[in-house]
Amino acid sequence: xxxxxxxxVIDVHRAPGDRPASSGLPPLLRTSDRWTDEMVTxxxxxxxxxxxVTVGGGIGSFVTVDYLRIAGGLxxxxxxxxxxxxxxWQTYEHLATVSQIxxxxxxxxxxxxxxxxxxxxxxxxxxxxxxxxxxxxxxxVLLEPVxxxxxxxxxxxxxxSIAREARRIRYWDMLERGDVEMVRRRAGGGYFVLFADQxxxxxxxxxxxCRDVHLAVGYTGLKFLPELQEFRAGMNDFHHVVNAYEDHxxxxxxxxxxxxxxLVRGGGIVASRVLERLIRERMDHGLxxxxxxxxxxxxxxxxxxxxxxxxxxxxxxxxQGFNYPKSVWGGQLKAExxxxxxDARLKVHENIDGTTTAWRREWQRQLRTARSQGWxxxxxxxxxxxxxxxxxxxxxLRTADGTLELHADYVIDCTGLNAEVRDHQVLxxxxxxxxxxxxxxxxxxxxxxxxxxxxDSGMGRIYLSGAAALGGPFPGVDTFLGLQIAAxxxxxxxxxxxxxxxxGPAGALAHWVRWAAGRQI
Amino acid sequence: MxxxxxxxxxxxxxxxxxxxxxVTAAVAPLLPVDAPAAARYQSxxxxxxxxxxxxxxxxLIYHVLMQWRWEKDWPTLFGLVTIVPxxxxxxxxxxxxxxxxxxGPVPLPAFAVHFTVVWxxxxxxxxxxxxxxxxxxxxxxxxLL
Numbered sequence: 319x320x321x322x323x324x325x326x327v328i329d330v331h332r333a334p335g336d337r338p339a340s341s342g343l344p345p346l347l348r349t350s351d352r353w354t355d356e357m358v359t360x361x362x363x364x365x366x367x368x369x370x371v372t373v374g375g376g377i378g379s380f381v382t383v384d385y386l387r388i389a390g391g392l393x394x395x396x397x398x399x400x401x402x403x404x405x406x407w408q409t410y411e412h413l414a415t416v417s418q419i420x421x422x423x424x425x426x427x428x429x430x431x432x433x434x435x436x437x438x439x440x441x442x443x444x445x446x447x448x449x450x451x452x453x454x455x456x457x458x459v460l461l462e463p464v465x466x467x468x469x470x471x472x473x474x475x476x477x478x479s480i481a482r483e484a485r486r487i488r489y490w491d492m493l494e495r496g497d498v499e500m501v502r503r504r505a506g507g508g509y510f511v512l513f514a515d516q517x518x519x520x521x522x523x524x525x526x527x528c529r530d531v532h533l534a535v536g537y538t539g540l541k542f543l544p545e546l547q548e549f550r551a552g553m554n555d556f557h558h559v560v561n562a563y564e565d566h567x568x569x570x571x572x573x574x575x576x577x578x579x580x581l582v583r584g585g586g587i588v589a590s591r592v593l594e595r596l597i598r599e600r601m602d603h604g605l606x607x608x609x610x611x612x613x614x615x616x617x618x619x620x621x622x623x624x625x626x627x628x629x630x631x632x633x634x635x636x637x638q639g640f641n642y643p644k645s646v647w648g649g650q651l652k653a654e655x656x657x658x659x660x661d662a663r664l665k666v667h668e669n670i671d672g673t674t675t676a677w678r679r680e681w682q683r684q685l686r687t688a689r690s691q692g693w694x695x696x697x698x699x700x701x702x703x704x705x706x707x708x709x710x711x712x713x714x715l716r717t718a719d720g721t722l723e724l725h726a727d728y729v730i731d732c733t734g735l736n737a738e739v740r741d742h743q744v745l746x747x748x749x750x751x752x753x754x755x756x757x758x759x760x761x762x763x764x765x766x767x768x769x770x771x772x773x774d775s776g777m778g779r780i781y782l783s784g785a786a787a788l789g790g791p792f793p794g795v796d797t798f799l800g801l802q803i804a805a806x807x808x809x810x811x812x813x814x815x816x817x818x819x820x821x822g823p824a825g826a827l828a829h830w831v832r833w834a835a836g837r838q839i
Numbered sequence: 840m841x842x843x844x845x846x847x848x849x850x851x852x853x854x855x856x857x858x859x860x861x862v863t864a865a866v867a868p869l870l871p872v873d874a875p876a877a878a879r880y881q882s883x884x885x886x887x888x889x890x891x892x893x894x895x896x897x898x899l900i901y902h903v904l905m906q907w908r909w910e911k912d913w914p915t916l917f918g919l920v921t922i923v924p925x926x927x928x929x930x931x932x933x934x935x936x937x938x939x940x941x942x943g944p945v946p947l948p949a950f951a952v953h954f955t956v957v958w959x960x961x962x963x964x965x966x967x968x969x970x971x972x973x974x975x976x977x978x979x980x981x982x983l984l
Contacts, residue, residue, distance in 0.1 A: 389974065430970070430977070436974060437970050437971050437974055438970050438977060439967050439968060439970040439971050440967065441967065444967070459915055460915050460916055460919070461916060462914060462915070462916075463910075463914060464914060464916065465916070622909070626906045626907050627906075627909060628909060629909045630909065638909070638910070639910060643909055643910045643911060643912075644841050644910040644911065644912040645841045645910060645911035645912060645980075647841065647977075647978065648841050648977050648978040648979060648980050648981075649841030649842060649843060649911050649912065649980050650841075650843045650844075650905075650911050650980060651911055652978070652980065653843050653979075653980055802978075803978050806974070806975065806978060821974065823972035823973060824972075826971060826972050826973070826974045827971055827972045830971045
């Protein structure tokens with residue numbers, strides 16, 4: 319059973335600068351692009367061998383390990399997960415809950431996007447129908463998205479399913495707690511993964527010598543609008559201006575005690591969640607909260623460059639079922655992107671990128687009420703600056719009609735997460751010493767099999783999945799299905815290289831039966 | 840489902856052959872038609888083959904319609920309601936005896952039962968169980984090859 323009490327957040331709030339530098343590492347190791355076994359031994363760093371190491375330990379590592387165990391047929395003794403997380407859903411659960419997805423709320427993910435199930439069958443909708451003995455989830459899948467909202471699973475169901483699968487594949491037998499500092503190529507082939515467990519008082523470096531490395535390090539931290547960050551740092555005020563991805567319960571609690579105005583910045587799914595919470599709080603507790611919603615780009619209707627590719631928009635928001643158009647996970651957009659050269663891919667990104675949120679009937683009803691009663695107002699503008707104003711803040715916005723000044727008691731910034739790869743020490747090191755290079759979107763360049771371009775080392779390869787791989791041949795990288803697609807490509811590539819098995823229809827069916835029976839592997 | 844054009848065509852042909860073939864064999868003896876077994880089986884498999892061949896044309900039409908959808912997807916319901924136009928066309932050809940290889944016109948009730956049962960079986964299989972043996976199918980737009 320997964321509950322919020324099991325969560326222990328370690329790395330989410332840690333800024334890039336807080337990470338310990340590779341102190342105590344001999345200069346020769348720090349500066350050498352390739353290490354020899356002797357260099358590591360001479361430095362007195364304990365070393366052991368594992369064929370495959372995955373760095374990160376979040377959902378990305380879990381999904382890849384799940385695939386390696388089931389489809390690749392690798393034993394736990396061949397895989398090492400190195401992570402500062404105690405369980406793979408830890409960061410995900412934290413970010414989801416602080417950004418207002420309670421355990422019994424529904425996430426923005428397709429019914430068949432199951433990180434715990436490489437087959438995607440039965441979907442979460444089928445499982446929910448069986449569990450609750452109701453046809454409602456199946457009817458919703460039948461009618462979505464035309465006559466019903468997209469079916470999406472509850473956060474609790476997703477986390478519990480991952481926990482169950484993690485036990486089944488003996489995830490914790492493969493987990494080594496530690497903060498990875500760098501991955502360096504080994505003279506003669508393969509890699510060295512250098513890490514230290516920063517939880518203990520005097521952490522010591524350790525090294526795993528491996529053939530292949532998988533990196534799924536997620537986002538580096540939270541992203542703020544520069545003006546808002548300036549205010550927080552300058553005024554030392556982390557109370558009135560918050561990021562939606564940090565714990566900001568104090569805002570909702572304060573509004574219950576005293577009426578106030580909240581300025582929400584952003585038009586994505588997180589902004590929708592925050593608005594939902596503010597509106598529900600006001601309605602359920604009879605509050606007088608007023609909401610100012612600032613949108614940099616205001617969508618008043620369908621938009622898009624081509625007549626046949628136009629995204630729905632209304633009242634400021636751009637609407638889309640999931641993070642990307644659905645065909646990105648297996649349809650024509652995936653097939654098209656796979657074939658394009660990097661420049662052409664960037665052009666497609668221009669068409670499909672941008673912040674979107676989901677069209678949900680309940681949210682539409684809430685916003686209609688809020689608008690008609692005059693306590694919700696959407697403003698199309700950008701921040702010029704933010705100042706302290708009595709007990710609250712004064713925001714100066716640039717709008718089409720000139721400058722607009724708005725007083726608010728709190729600002730909730732829903733700008734998102736920081737995906738800057740150079741802010742992550744392992745990725746930065748990979749760029750500086752590992753042969754990796756950035757792509758046109760400023761992320762790490764990967765090939766179709768999710769191998770980092772230029773980082774091969776003899777018979778070894780570095781694979782990369784998740785947000786850092788955006789801009790490559792597959793766009794939907796930072797999603798459950800995207801992580802599974804990456805895992806499939808990675809394991810198939812390892813199989814082609816002769817290091818694991820390639821699963822065919824009979825094997826897939828046999829393993830599914832084991833999965834359905836909950837048999838440990 | 841988010842198929843590509845080739846994925847749609849491959850999936851349709853494969854599923855009609857595999858699931859449709861098995862279901863047809865099972866349902867043929869039960870159809871309300873007064874004919875010897877050989878003619879009965881010949882008729883149902885000719886109809887099944889016709890649905891497969893005509894289907895390639897239908898898929899081209901669906902592909903064009905899909906281009907107008909931002910998500911480039913094909914919702915579950917669309918896969919079900921297309922039973923109507925496809926059934927009407929195949930039914931017209933089968934009951935009129937216009938299909939090559941047909942021993943004679945197929946009675947409407949027999950056609951309706953056969954066509955509906957096969958359609959539902961294929962639709963259900965494509966919307967779930969197919970993903971179990973074919974783990975790459977859904978990420979390749981429905982392509983099996």
